[in-house]
Amino acid sequence: MERFTDSKAIFHSKRANIFYLEQCRVIVKDGRVVYINQVENAPQFINIPSANTTVILLGASTSITQSAVKVLASEGVLIGFSGSAGTPLLAAMQVEWFSPQNDYRPTDYLQEWMTFWFDEAKRLKIAKQLHTLRLRYLKQVWSKDTNLQKEGFYLDDVLTEKALKNFAEKLEHCQDTTKLLALDAALTKQFYNIAADCTKHANFIRNQESTDDVNVFLNQGHYLAYGLAATTLWVLGIPFGFPLMHANTRRGALVFDVADLIKDTLVLPLAFMCAKANMREHEFRQQCLTIFTRHYALDFMFDAVKQMSSEGYRL
DSSP states (O other): OOOSSSSOOOOGGGOOEEEEEOSEEEEEETTEEEEEEEETTEEEEEEOOGGGEEEEEEOTTEEEOHHHHHHHHHTTOEEEEESGGGOSEEEOSTTTSBOOOSSOOOSHHHHHHHHHHTOHHHHHHHHHHHHHHHHHHHHHHHTTOHHHHHTTOOTTSHHHHHHHHHHHHHHHHOOSHHHHHHHHHHHHHHHHHHHHHHTTOTTOOOOTTOOSHHHHHHHHHHHHHHHHHHHHHHHHTOOTTOOSSSOTTSTTHHHHHHHHHHIIIIIHHHHHHHHHTTOOHHHHHHHHHHHHHHTTHHHHHHHHHHHHHHHHHTO
């Protein structure tokens, strides 16, 4: 991909930073984007490396200047306004995020996507491929991440093996997206049970409105994954409204599809592990960014969407 400015190029798939900011003001100072915190009645200016940033979420009591938005847009940084701790997303354009409008997006991936999207049978095949890529990534990560293994997340665990095998068998014979979504939900529920057992969270129930640490961390981690997914699709020029599985009329549905590539692999176990360790919300978010970087989550998303686009075109 070509860069948007004359600054040193950092491809989106290689960028390392996601920011969640609250109770601060984002401005431009000396040509750099910074945010201001008040420390003992004195302003503290903290730099935002915009050329190495994918997403900025602006939480409670934040503001941003027009000049800061201009610089962030020139670097291709997506901006979203959210509630406290990054959820929920309150306001956005381009369905899910304020997307930079400074230059045109490529058309080749969108054209490939459109060749199969209007054919329900072809779209189902690519949706199945998404899950195949998702499981391949999970096996790759869980087989080598020692931090996950220390907490009991093993591929050769009896329950994990059974869940993955059962899903793969049913995936092959799935005949429509409704059944595919049900199959997806069943697998994630099994992973919740496995994670709860590994980290001693008895009687865990997934509830987005719940205030227990695991559910709060899951919500926050999912929104970080949505940011990466939105960045991937925006850079590749594929609109968010052409999903594979989630309802075609749902706002930003393709963002949710692409985020599914990494949510169960990275966010789900980490939410349980960090809750067990009694981490605070900002510590959990930092752990998410660390594991995203360590396992090249954004690279994987780019490669997966490109592969699905190309293979869908050849159907």
